[in-house]
Amino acid sequence: MNDVNRKNTLRLLKTARGQVDGIIKMMEEGRYCIDISNQILATEALLRKANAQVLTNHLETCVKESIENHSDYDKKLEEIEQLIHKLVR
Numbered sequence: 001m002n003d004v005n006r007k008n009t010l011r012l013l014k015t016a017r018g019q020v021d022g023i024i025k026m027m028e029e030g031r032y033c034i035d036i037s038n039q040i041l042a043t044e045a046l047l048r049k050a051n052a053q054v055l056t057n058h059l060e061t062c063v064k065e066s067i068e069n070h071s072d073y074d075k076k077l078e079e080i081e082q083l084i085h086k087l088v089r
Contacts, residue, residue, distance in 0.1 A: 001057045009057075014026040019043040055083070 001009070024041045059080075066076045 001054075005053060005057055009050050010055045012046050012053070014042050016046040016050070019046065048076070 020043060023036060023043065026036050026039065063076045063080070066073050080082060
């Protein structure tokens with residue numbers, strides 16, 4: 001992953017971590033359930049975006065390299081297929 005993509009993904013993950021800390025605090029304070037749920041949804045969206053960046057990078061680097069070098073291509077496809085199954089559950 002290049003430095004720009006890594007920094008962007010790390011920023012998203014750190015923001016999500018901060019949101020989780022905020023959600024925990026909201027729970028401890030007994031805040032309104034809908035407000036808590038909205039924060040959980042926002043955190044999930046950040047994690048999905050970070051995951052999309054990681055997977056895009058994987059396709060653009062690891063999988064592309066595997067295709068170009070004719071090595072481990074079947075393994076890379078199997079990994080992607082397994083991940084897709086997890087995503088659609």
